[in-house]
Amino acid sequence: MTADTLRQPGIKERVAQLGYLLKHTFALVGRDPGILRPWVRMSIYGVVMVTLFFTSVIFLWVSNGDIGTPALLLALMMFLYKYFYYARQELRQSWLVSEALQGHKRSAAEAKAKVKSLKGTARWIALFDMVFNGLLSWAVRLRIGPMGVLMALLLKGVREGWDLINHYLLPSVVVDGHGIRESVSRMGRLKDNVPETLAGVFGIDIAARAVGTIMLPVYALMLLAGLLVGIWVGDSLPGYYLGDPLAGKALAGAGPLPETLPISALPIFIALGAAKLISVVLERMATSVKVIYFSIFYMRITHADDIVPEIRDELEAYLRMEAEEPAPVVVPGTQKG
Numbered sequence: 001m002t003a004d005t006l007r008q009p010g011i012k013e014r015v016a017q018l019g020y021l022l023k024h025t026f027a028l029v030g031r032d033p034g035i036l037r038p039w040v041r042m043s044i045y046g047v048v049m050v051t052l053f054f055t056s057v058i059f060l061w062v063s064n065g066d067i068g069t070p071a072l073l074l075a076l077m078m079f080l081y082k083y084f085y086y087a088r089q090e091l092r093q094s095w096l097v098s099e100a101l102q103g104h105k106r107s108a109a110e111a112k113a114k115v116k117s118l119k120g121t122a123r124w125i126a127l128f129d130m131v132f133n134g135l136l137s138w139a140v141r142l143r144i145g146p147m148g149v150l151m152a153l154l155l156k157g158v159r160e161g162w163d164l165i166n167h168y169l170l171p172s173v174v175v176d177g178h179g180i181r182e183s184v185s186r187m188g189r190l191k192d193n194v195p196e197t198l199a200g201v202f203g204i205d206i207a208a209r210a211v212g213t214i215m216l217p218v219y220a221l222m223l224l225a226g227l228l229v230g231i232w233v234g235d236s237l238p239g240y241y242l243g244d245p246l247a248g249k250a251l252a253g254a255g256p257l258p259e260t261l262p263i264s265a266l267p268i269f270i271a272l273g274a275a276k277l278i279s280v281v282l283e284r285m286a287t288s289v290k291v292i293y294f295s296i297f298y299m300r301i302t303h304a305d306d307i308v309p310e311i312r313d314e315l316e317a318y319l320r321m322e323a324e325e326p327a328p329v330v331v332p333g334t335q336k337g
Contacts, residue, residue, distance in 0.1 A: 015210050015213055015214065017210065017321065018210040018211075018214075018286060018289070020321055021289045021293060021321070022285075022289060024318055025289050025292050025293065025318075032096065032100045032105055034096050034105070034106065034107065034108055034111065035093060035096045035097060035100060035292065036288075037092075037108055038089035038090065038092045038093040038096075038288065039089075039093070039284055039285060039287075039288035041089055042085070042086055042089050042284040042287070042288070043280070043281045043284045043285070045078070045082065045085055045086075046082070046280035046281065046283070046284055047277055047280060047281065048078065049075055049078040049079060049082065049280075050075075050273065050276050050277055050280050051273070051277070052071045052072075052074050052075035052078065053071075053072070053075040053079075054269060054270075054272070054273035054276070055067070055068070055071045056068045056069070056071035056072035056075060057269055058266065058269050058270075059071065060072065061239070061240065061265065061269070062239035062240065080130075083126040083127070083129050083130040083133075084122070084123060084126040086126070086129075086287075087122050087123075087125045087126040087129065088115050088119075088122050090170055090287070090288075090291050091114075091115045091118065091122055091125075091170055091173065091174045092108075092111040092112065092114070092115050092174075093288060093291050093292065093295075094170040094171045094174050094175070094291055094295040095111055095114050095115070095174040095175065096111055097171075097291075097292050097295040097296060097299075098171060098174070098175045098295055098298075098299050098303075101296065101299050101306070101307045101308070101311070101315075102303075102306050102307065102308065103308045114174065115174065118173060118174060118177075121173050121179060121180060122173075124180055125166070125169065125170070125173070125180065128162065128166075128180070129162075129166070132162040165183075165184055165187065167290065167294040167297075168183070168187060168190060168294060168297075168298055169183045169184070170291060170294070170295065171294065171295045171298035171299070172186065172298065175295075175298065175299070175302075175303070176302070190298075190301055190302070194301055195300075195301075210286060211279065211282045211283050211286050214282065215275070215278070215279045215282065218275055218278060218279075219272070219275045219279075222271040222272065222274060222275040223268070223271060223272065223275075225267075225271050226267045226268035226269075226270065226271025226272065227263070227267075227268060229264075229267035229271070230242070230263045230264040230265065230266070230267040230268050231262070231263050231264075233264040233266070233267055234262040234263070234264060235262040235264070236264070237264050237266055240264045240265040240266040241262060241263075241264060241265075242262075242263040242264065242265050293319070296315060296318070296319065297319055300315060300316075300319060
């Protein structure tokens with residue numbers, strides 16, 4: 001699977017795709033609250049992990065290892081384990097979507113039991129995801145010199161290829177019980193079976209890095225807010241006092257700054273931590289939207305006859321991400337009384 005298989009949207013298209021999918025995803029299958037539970041669990045997991053990490057930073061900054069060290073160790077353990085936890089939750093979500101499309105409403109216990117029967121494959125998916133995410137992080141650091149840039153592009157292409165495979169791997173495993181090798185080998189046949197009306201959507205990386213696009217100004221604003229509050233707090237918290245790094249410096253158009261401009265690090269840490277918490281929830285939300293979207297796509301390709309007839313037209317419009325709004329669909333068996 002090569003990188004050019006995955007069509008990369010522009011920045012505006014990324015945000016527009018995410019907005020469209022958020023608006024319509026849960027109108028299509030979100031009437032079953034169980035479909036949302038994996039996203040909630042993953043978000044809580046991410047929030048706890050990030051909170052532990054920034055707690056460790058805040059306490060280790062003032063040499064409080066009694067709290068900082070255990071918090072850091074727990075955060076690192078959660079960081080490594082998250083791939084396995086997220087893989088199970090995404091498999092649960094994919095199965096719940098496939099069942100809802102067939103008019104079935106499944107419980108959380110049933111979803112858990114289904115994924116438990118696939119725990120070996122789930123571990124392999126998690127390990128592959130860990131490796132390819134590590135490759136992507138490495139690629140970012142390699143962009144030095146011609147060979148570094150070439151290697152970074154190669155590793156990035158490998159990671160994007162895994163993203164595309166993973167879109168269809170989850171439903172292939174949890175719906176049809178295929179292993180990873182068999183699922184990957186079926187990718188070509190899947191593509192050949194895509195209806196002509198959906199052919200242009202098969203290799204699209206929906207909402208690609210939309211969260212990063214959205215969060216960039218959020219991080220900038222939070223950092224600015226933390227800096228301003230840090231200046232306001234000044235040296236009132238000695239352990240976090242950064243000194244007067246700007247004192248007496250000339251600012252373009254404003255002349256020299258005051259002789260003393262003390263800054264505290266604590267508000268900056270808190271602001272960055274708050275921004276990361278927002279980011280991790282949005283990242284999990286975007287991932288869940290992609291799991292739901294491609295689970296629907298997989299069912300449309302491989303089990304079209306099993307989808308309840310009254311929602312098929314709306315699903316086609318949804319998968320094409322048409323500009324016009326499809327009518328809200330109630331999945332049979334998920335109506336509220």
